[in-house]
Amino acid sequence: MTSFTPGELAVMQVLWEHGELKPAEVQERFPEPIKNPALRSYLKILVDKGHVSRRKVGKAFLYKAITKRNSAERSTLRSLIDAYFDGSTTNLILNLIRREKLSESELLELKRLADEPNKSAAEKKK
Amino acid sequence: MTSFTPGELAVMQVLWEHGELKPAEVQERFPEPIKNPALRSYLKILVDKGHVSRRKVGKAFLYKAITKRNSAERSTLRSLIDAYFDGSTTNLILNLIRREKLSESELLELKRLADEPNKSAAEKKK
DNA sequence: CACAATGTGCAGACTTTACTGCACATCATG
DNA sequence: CATGATGTGCAGTAAAGTCTGCACATTGTG
Numbered sequence: 001m002t003s004f005t006p007g008e009l010a011v012m013q014v015l016w017e018h019g020e021l022k023p024a025e026v027q028e029r030f031p032e033p034i035k036n037p038a039l040r041s042y043l044k045i046l047v048d049k050g051h052v053s054r055r056k057v058g059k060a061f062l063y064k065a066i067t068k069r070n071s072a073e074r075s076t077l078r079s080l081i082d083a084y085f086d087g088s089t090t091n092l093i094l095n096l097i098r099r100e101k102l103s104e105s106e107l108l109e110l111k112r113l114a115d116e117p118n119k120s121a122a123e124k125k126k
Numbered sequence: 127m128t129s130f131t132p133g134e135l136a137v138m139q140v141l142w143e144h145g146e147l148k149p150a151e152v153q154e155r156f157p158e159p160i161k162n163p164a165l166r167s168y169l170k171i172l173v174d175k176g177h178v179s180r181r182k183v184g185k186a187f188l189y190k191a192i193t194k195r196n197s198a199e200r201s202t203l204r205s206l207i208d209a210y211f212d213g214s215t216t217n218l219i220l221n222l223i224r225r226e227k228l229s230e231s232e233l234l235e236l237k238r239l240a241d242e243p244n245k246s247a248a249e250k251k252k
Numbered sequence: 253c254a255c256a257a258t259g260t261g262c263a264g265a266c267t268t269t270a271c272t273g274c275a276c277a278t279c280a281t282g
Numbered sequence: 283c284a285t286g287a288t289g290t291g292c293a294g295t296a297a298a299g300t301c302t303g304c305a306c307a308t309t310g311t312g
Binding site for chain 2: 007009013069072073076077078083088090092093094096097099100109
């Protein structure tokens with residue numbers, strides 16, 4: 001059950017996007033201003049929990065995400081669906097479609113996917 | 127920005143589903159076993175935050191959700207979409223459709239909705 | 253009235269998150 | 283080798299979230 005606090009998630013986002021970084025580099029790319037020690041505190045927590053690895057390069061450490069973005073995304077979606085959509089992904093999809101005004105191309109894409117579910121499933125891993 | 131802690135959310139779920147309840151009734155319907163004082167502690171927090179109202183009936187209080195399920199659902203979805211789908215609801219929809227194997231009837235419902243977006247959009251607002 | 257059953261108010265304790273501060277380590281370079 | 287820039291380790295504070303304990307209030311029934 002992969003779940004992150006807001007602070008942890010923000011750090012993971014940066015690492016997912018940029019790969020292997022030093023603390024100061026994560027700090028620069030952080031969505032809001034954050035002090036270096038605060039940022040390092042998050043990194044330590046994530047390393048302790050096993051979501052991030054680090055290796056020494058020169059005098060500093062490089063940090064890298066171990067937990068994949070896709071995995072975190074799925075487990076977050078899972079709990080949202082359980083909490084609000086009776087555990088049914090289809091309920092969520094229908095709800096979103098009803099709520100959203102989709103552009104022409106988006107509708108076409110949807111119809112294409114709806115028409116060819118097996119094909120899209122097959123090409124998931126290329 | 128409506129957001130709940132796990133404990134608060136569990137209480138809200140019970141109230142959303144069952145309407146107006148006494149603490150002991152919420153306790154009975156709670157997803158896991160929970161002691162009465164712990165449960166009441168959650169109720170108090172939710173009342174203090176304005177998400178739940180209560181009124182005295184006999185010697186006890188009846189608790190009722192003020193914040194609507196729909197509203198909490200939306201703001202949770204919003205942060206999930208911002209965190210994992212570039213802020214695009216359509217990205218989420220496409221991702222879900224690609225990931226999910228849908229049944230025949232679900233596909234038909236999807237196609238129907240995709241074909242008549244204006245109708246469903248029109249009857250929502252106004 | 254007495255009393256058990258049911259409920260309430262409230263003061264906490266314990267845990268997890270979120271952050272701060274500072275002394276010490278490494279290293280290029282003048 | 284002295285120094286300043288850059289990093290690290292670690293202790294500690296503060297606030298939020300979770301949960302407990304217990305004294306007191308209300309009500310139905312004998």
